[in-house]
Amino acid sequence: MHELLPDGGIVRKLWVGEADAYRDHLLRLDPESRHRRFTGTVSDEIIVGHAATISGVGVVAHGFFVDGVLRGAAELRHIGSPFATEAEAAFSIELPWQSHGVGTVLLERTLxxxxxxxxxxxxxxxxxxxxxxxxxxxxxxxxxxFDFGSVVGEVDPPRLTPLSLMREAVADSHSITTAILDAHWRRLFRPA
Ligand SMILES: CC(C)(COP(=O)(O)OP(=O)(O)OC[C@H]1O[C@@H](n2cnc3c(N)ncnc32)[C@H](O)[C@@H]1OP(=O)(O)O)[C@@H](O)C(=O)NCCC(=O)NCCS
Incomplete structure (x- = not known):
């Protein structure tokens, strides 16, 4: 899995308890990105309510972090039961980090x-x-x-394989290690 991210950035799954970080990220989106992310105008209250559901069953969220701050996110939500074969995906990246390959990495992980x-x-x-x-x-x-007329994409091949499971496990364990090192690094070198 090749990941070319802007300097200092890491992509990992969001952990339980990071709903507040997700809320703050969504609220920081500039008006146009916010409009595109939610395909319309939404109030802060709706965003706060939406962010609170990120740790729910059937939701997998990946985040792009820079210096420990969530700057981009991808949501994968089962439609219906957590075992349904249809899901919805949504992406949000704060303006300064757009067009730097972050969306590509987030979509790769989401797929x-x-x-x-x-x-x-x-x-x-x-x-x-x-x-x-x-x-x-x-x-x-x-x-x-992907058919943009009907906004439905088919994931092909649809089945998991031992290799695809291993790729996700490797990405997750690598992300945890990187996140721990990142947190230590920032604690050691944060400005006095
Ligand atoms: C849409 C979005 C997720 C894309 O993520 P991104 O990190 O900006 O995209 P990437 O840098 O990975 O670029 C992906 C591809 O888009 C195209 N692209 C990048 N910047 C572009 C620009 N300014 N104009 C047009 N196309 C562009 C390129 O083809 C690029 O691939 P390449 O670099 O291999 O040529 C991000 O811009 C975003 O969050 N926008 C606001 C919210 C939104 O629109 N969400 C989508 C609805 S769910």
Missing amino acids: LSARNRGIKALHMQCLADNKRMQQLARKFEAELT
Whole structure:
């Protein structure tokens, strides 16, 4: 799994208890990114309520952290039961970190998680003029058939494999190690 991230950035799953960090990230989005993320105008209250559900059953969230602050996120939510084969995915990256490859890494991780959970169809709410999101999805055409008219993508192949499970486990353990080292590093070198 190749991950080319802006300097100092790491991608890992969000942990239980990080809903507040997710809320703060979503509230920091500039107006246009917020509009694109939620495909319309939403109030702060709706965002606060939405962020609180991130640790729920059937939700897998990946975060992009810089110096311990959540600057980007990808949500994968089962539609219906946690064992459903359809899910919804959504992405948000704060403006200074857009167009630096973060969305690519987040989508790659999200697709791996989707496959390992038996997801066969992935819905993405995307405004018709959101060219960047469309370009991003096209980069994964081999894995994701995306029809922007109906905003449903097929994850192909839909089944998990021992290798795909191992890739997710390796990515997770690497992320935990990196996060621990990152936290120690910041504690040691934080300004007095
Ligand atoms: C859409 C979004 C998730 C994309 O993530 P990103 O990190 O900016 O995208 P990447 O840097 O990985 O670029 C992905 C592809 O988009 C295209 N792209 C990047 N920047 C672009 C730009 N400014 N204009 C048009 N296309 C662009 C490129 O094809 C790029 O692939 P490449 O670098 O291999 O050529 C991010 O910009 C974002 O959060 N936007 C606001 C919220 C949103 O639109 N969410 C999507 C709805 S769920």
